[in-house]
Amino acid sequence: MIPTKTKFDLKLGMATREAFGKALVEAGRRNKDVVVCDADLSKSTYTSLFHHEFPDRFFSCGIAEANMVAIAAGFAYAGKIPVAASFSCFVVNKGFEQLRVTVAYPKLNVKIVGTHSGISIGEDGPSQMSVEETALACSLPGFVVLSPADEVSTTALVHAAIDHVGPVFIRTGRMKAPVIYPAEQKFEIGKAVELIDGSDVTVIATGLLVAEAIRAQEALEAEGISVRVIDFHTVKPLDRETITRAAAETGAIVVAEEHLIDGGLGVRVAQAVAETHPCVMEFVGLHDTYAESGSPEQLLDKYGLISRDVIAAVHRALARKK
Amino acid sequence: MPGPISHSKIEPDSFTPFRRCSSSASCKIEVPMMQKKTVPEMQVIAKRMRREIIEMIGAAKSGHPGGSLSAVELVVTLYFNEMRHDPANPKWADRDRFILSKGHAAPVLYAAMAESGYTPLDQLNTLRKLGSIYQGHPDVRFIPSLEASTGSLGEGVSLALGMALAARLNASPSRTYVMLGDGEIQEGQVWESAMFGAFHKVDNVVAIVDYNGIQLDGFVKDIMEVKPLADKWRAFGWHAIEINGHDIPAIQAAFQEAAGTKGVPTAIIAHTIKGKGVSFMENNPKFHGTAPTPDEVKLALQELQ
Numbered sequence: 180m181i182p183t184k185t186k187f188d189l190k191l192g193m194a195t196r197e198a199f200g201k202a203l204v205e206a207g208r209r210n211k212d213v214v215v216c217d218a219d220l221s222k223s224t225y226t227s228l229f230h231h232e233f234p235d236r237f238f239s240c241g242i243a244e245a246n247m248v249a250i251a252a253g254f255a256y257a258g259k260i261p262v263a264a265s266f267s268c269f270v271v272n273k274g275f276e277q278l279r280v281t282v283a284y285p286k287l288n289v290k291i292v293g294t295h296s297g298i299s300i301g302e303d304g305p306s307q308m309s310v311e312e313t314a315l316a317c318s319l320p321g322f323v324v325l326s327p328a329d330e331v332s333t334t335a336l337v338h339a340a341i342d343h344v345g346p347v348f349i350r351t352g353r354m355k356a357p358v359i360y361p362a363e364q365k366f367e368i369g370k371a372v373e374l375i376d377g378s379d380v381t382v383i384a385t386g387l388l389v390a391e392a393i394r395a396q397e398a399l400e401a402e403g404i405s406v407r408v409i410d411f412h413t414v415k416p417l418d419r420e421t422i423t424r425a426a427a428e429t430g431a432i433v434v435a436e437e438h439l440i441d442g443g444l445g446v447r448v449a450q451a452v453a454e455t456h457p458c459v460m461e462f463v464g465l466h467d468t469y470a471e472s473g474s475p476e477q478l479l480d481k482y483g484l485i486s487r488d489v490i491a492a493v494h495r496a497l498a499r500k501k
Numbered sequence: 502m503p504g505p506i507s508h509s510k511i512e513p514d515s516f517t518p519f520r521r522c523s524s525s526a527s528c529k530i531e532v533p534m535m536q537k538k539t540v541p542e543m544q545v546i547a548k549r550m551r552r553e554i555i556e557m558i559g560a561a562k563s564g565h566p567g568g569s570l571s572a573v574e575l576v577v578t579l580y581f582n583e584m585r586h587d588p589a590n591p592k593w594a595d596r597d598r599f600i601l602s603k604g605h606a607a608p609v610l611y612a613a614m615a616e617s618g619y620t621p622l623d624q625l626n627t628l629r630k631l632g633s634i635y636q637g638h639p640d641v642r643f644i645p646s647l648e649a650s651t652g653s654l655g656e657g658v659s660l661a662l663g664m665a666l667a668a669r670l671n672a673s674p675s676r677t678y679v680m681l682g683d684g685e686i687q688e689g690q691v692w693e694s695a696m697f698g699a700f701h702k703v704d705n706v707v708a709i710v711d712y713n714g715i716q717l718d719g720f721v722k723d724i725m726e727v728k729p730l731a732d733k734w735r736a737f738g739w740h741a742i743e744i745n746g747h748d749i750p751a752i753q754a755a756f757q758e759a760a761g762t763k764g765v766p767t768a769i770i771a772h773t774i775k776g777k778g779v780s781f782m783e784n785n786p787k788f789h790g791t792a793p794t795p796d797e798v799k800l801a802l803q804e805l806q
Contacts, residue, residue, distance in 0.1 A: 214666075214667075214670070235670070236670070238666065238701065239700075240697060241693075241696065241697070241700070243690075243693035243696070243697070245659075245689075245690045245693060246659045246690055246693035246694045246697055249656045249659030249660055249663070249690070249694070250659050250660075250662055250663040250666075250694075250697065251663060252649075252659070252660055252663060253649075253659060253660040253661060253662055253663015253664045253665075253666075253667070254663040254664070254666065254667050255663075256648065256649060256660065256663070256664055257663065257664040257667030257668065257671075258594075258667065259663075259667045259670070261663070276653060277656060277659075277690075279653075280650070280651075280652065280653040280656060281649075281650075281656050281659070281660060284640075284650050285640075285641045285642065285649070285650045286642075
C-alpha cells in the first residue's frame, strides 16, 4: 500500500477501548441484530455507551466471563451478532474453554473484545495485564484476531468485525493512543498497512508499538538507515504477501508488540518468513515474564517496549544481516 | 467433512397438514410441525430408541449407554409431544430448541432425531466412526439441524439462555429446552448461568436435570454430592419441579407447568435410573462410559423386545 503520509505528528487521541465503545454504538444503530454482553466492566470497556442507547440489547452478565462467552454463543446460534467485552485477561483466560468449545468449534459469529491489553494498564499490576491473549486467540481455528493501533483503525476494524461473518477477537488498550491515521483511511481485515517505505530493514508492529516503530524510524533515518514500517492490525489471518515482500526487499525484519514474545505476532511472522523467504529477524516484546505495578510509561521503559528498544533491535538485525 | 444433510426425503405422512402458528406477530407463514404422539405411541418409540442406543453403542464399541438410557422418556416427550419443531424445515426461526448439554448422551439425541426424520435411521450404527455424521459428541458441523455442539460439560444452559433471549428480542414464541447431567451441575458455569437466567427473567427456558445419581467415577454422592438439588435451583431463583423422569404423563405435566410459569426460568429435576430398561445396566456405574460387549448387546436387546 502507498504510504498514507510521510510525517506523523502522533498526537494523543482516544484510547482504543474508547474508540471501540463509540464505534459499537454506531454499529448498533446500523444493525439491530448487534447485542452486547459485559461482565461488570462496562464503564471501563465503554460498552456503557451502548447500554445507554440500547438498554434492551445490552446484557449484564455479572462477574462471570465463562457464562458471558457462552451466552454470546447462544445469541449467535439464534442469528444475533453478539459482542462480549471485558478486560482481555478475563474474557480470554476465564472464557477460553467457552471460546474453544462454544464459539470456535461451531465457528459462530461472535465478537470478543478485550480491553486493557498489555502491560500499559499500569498500576493495577500483572493480574489485570493481558500478555498472552494473542497466542490464545490465534490458537482458536477460524478466529480473526485484530490489534488496532489507534482510534481511527479501531473504529474501522470494529465495523469490519461486525460485518465479517465468523468469530473475531479485538485487542484494545487502556492508555490514550497516538493517532496514526487520517480519518478517511480504509482498512481491510487481513491486509497490513505499509506506513513508511524503506529498504534496509522492516519493522512490523501492532497495537501501541506501531507509534514506537514510527518514532524509531524517524531516529534511524537520521542515522542514514532506511526503515520500512508496517502496521499489522490483523494478527490472524496473517498478511503473508506483505511479509514475504518485506523479507525479500529489505532482508531483515524486526517485530514489535506489547505481548509475550512466545506465541505472539513475532512468532507468527517468523513462521511465514521461514516458509517463504528466510531472513534475519529480531523481536521486541516481553521475554517470558510478567510485569509489575507502575506508571504505563515506566513499565514500557522498564520492560523494553519503547522506540529505544525498536532501534536497538534494528541495529542487531542489521549487524547480523551483514 | 460431509456436506449438509438433505431434509427433503421426509414422508409427508409424519406431519399434521400445516398448522397455523398464531402466537407470534413474526410468524406469518403456515408451517408443518411434528405430530403430537400419544403416551402409548411414545412408549413404543421409547423402547425402539433404547434398542437403537444399545445397537449403536455396541457397534461403536465405545460410548455412554447409561446416561443415554436414563434420558429416553424425557427426550421422547420433547421430540414427539412437547416441542414445536419441523424436521422438514429445521431452521424455522420460531421453532422450539433442544440442547443436550450432557453431550456424551449423544446416542439418545441421535435416536430421537433419526426417529423424527432429521437424520438417517439406517446410519445410526456408524456412530463414532470416521466420516459419520453421528460424531462422538453432538457436532453441528456434521448435523446442521442440531441446535448446538456440546461435549464440554457446564455450557448448555448458557447457550440456551442466549438463544432464548434472542427469541425474546425477536418477539418469537420459541422456547428452549436444555438437558444437564446431575454430575454436570458440579461445573461452576452452570451456576453462573443459573444466576443469569433468573436475573434476566428468562422464562422461555427449561433446564432438565437427568438426576440418575451416577457419574463416570461412581455414585454422585461419593464423588461430589449435589443434594439438595431442587433447593439449589430455587435458591438461584428458578422455579423447580421434581418428577419421575420415566413417567411420560408426569413429564408432560411438568412441561405444561413450566410453560405457565412466568418471570422465572424453570428447572425440572427428573429422577431417573441410569441404564434404565436393561437390567444389568440399571444403577451400574460401569455403564456410564462403557459399551456393552456383543453378548451384552444380545441380552439387552432380548430384554427390550
